[in-house]
Amino acid sequence: MSFTVTKKAPELVAPAEPTPTGPLPLSPIDNSLFLRFFQQLLHVYKHGGEQPVKVIREAISKALVHYYPVAGRLRATGRHQRFEINSVGIDLELREVDCTGDGIFFVEAAADCELADVGYMDRPPFVIPVEQLFPSPPPDVELHDLAFLMQVYKLFFRPFNTLENNFILILEVTLLAYPTLK
8 A cells, every 4th residue: 555645844833932042051961972862753643633733833832932942953062071881982072952942843744544544653664654754854954953853744534534533743852963983
């Protein structure tokens, strides 16, 4: 079975109100070598309600007022910390959050299938290819600089099934950049 996936261009969802700006240091835990990875989360909801994409976009904008560092960008501080793991030296560049108020990248996507057609996205391998399933930023933006990236899928209705209103919420949370091995 083959499905057509359409994705709109990533757009920035900014905080609904002005937020503080400037750098915020990350804690030693947040700068930990072992927490520098991308976390891809897939949330599937059988009933999305009315206009789930619009509702989620507006809710994010309001939430970013209170969680404003997420609307910023991660950046290098120019300071380094050295770790020794199994006799291998790792030079870790420390990072901070630049609270810019830019917002998070949000991608609206749709697929011409129902949730049941894709096995409710229970477990891999997924019917929808992973590169189409998870969001990616615009080409001029470094993924390592983003704290948060979101994609919302609306699954199309078929005329013979009018009760099911499906959507999939896909989040990619960037927990800092990968370390440099030296």
